[in-house]
Amino acid sequence: LAKTTQPISMDSYEGQEVNITCSHNNIATNDYITWYQQFPSQGPRFIIQGYKTKVTNEVASLFIPADRKSSTLSLPRVSLSDTAVYYCLVGDNNNDMRFGAGTRLTVKP
Amino acid sequence: EAGVTQFPSHSVIEKGQTVTLRCDPISGHDNLYWYRRVMGKEIKFLLHFVKESKQDESGMPNNRFLAERTGGTYSTLKVQPAELEDSGVYFCASSQVERTDTQYFGPGTRLTVL
Numbered sequence: 001l002a003k004t005t006q007p008i009s010m011d012s013y014e015g016q017e018v019n020i021t022c023s024h025n026n027i028a029t030n031d032y033i034t035w036y037q038q039f040p041s042q043g044p045r046f047i048i049q050g051y052k053t054k055v056t057n058e059v060a061s062l063f064i065p066a067d068r069k070s071s072t073l074s075l076p077r078v079s080l081s082d083t084a085v086y087y088c089l090v091g092d093n094n095n096d097m098r099f100g101a102g103t104r105l106t107v108k109p
Numbered sequence: 110e111a112g113v114t115q116f117p118s119h120s121v122i123e124k125g126q127t128v129t130l131r132c133d134p135i136s137g138h139d140n141l142y143w144y145r146r147v148m149g150k151e152i153k154f155l156l157h158f159v160k161e162s163k164q165d166e167s168g169m170p171n172n173r174f175l176a177e178r179t180g181g182t183y184s185t186l187k188v189q190p191a192e193l194e195d196s197g198v199y200f201c202a203s204s205q206v207e208r209t210d211t212q213y214f215g216p217g218t219r220l221t222v223l
Contacts, residue, residue, distance in 0.1 A: 044152045049150060102212070
């Protein structure tokens, strides 16, 4: 199973772009990379998923280099409500989805 | 330090049977959570234990699901009788009582109901 490593915490200010990187050196060929956001007392909320290159949706962008050994979640112009824990997951629908320890993002005014 | 463990990793059962999932949290973590990932990518909250007490079980879908955490250590989630729509991946997570925002997730149990 691919092990994921993320920074424990990050601070940012409102309106800034935030980039959170996750390392997954032993990612398997069939594995996808998925990012979740979690607020206290709630379940993880799906943000974005990708396999390679770049994926963008209305919430975030996901950058995956050619070797796929890392990925970067990019949150444009964060607001106070983006303060949460962000988890990187690696796996596919037929194998265990291995959560990382999560990155606690704090957005300050 | 050992992480959150779950057993079994996979379970395939027939509709109407009973299945019990087990979660061992990180030692010393009083908070224990159960989640379920069904079709798609969303992960739904099921319930939250603080030690042996159910703090919040608002996410439990119906009375076919029973969660216990006797002694405040490991927890079990029993599905009886299982239905087809119960298929999915069941995750367990734990956290320290003073750090509820950062949870440590287990690898999940994939349940398939045929």
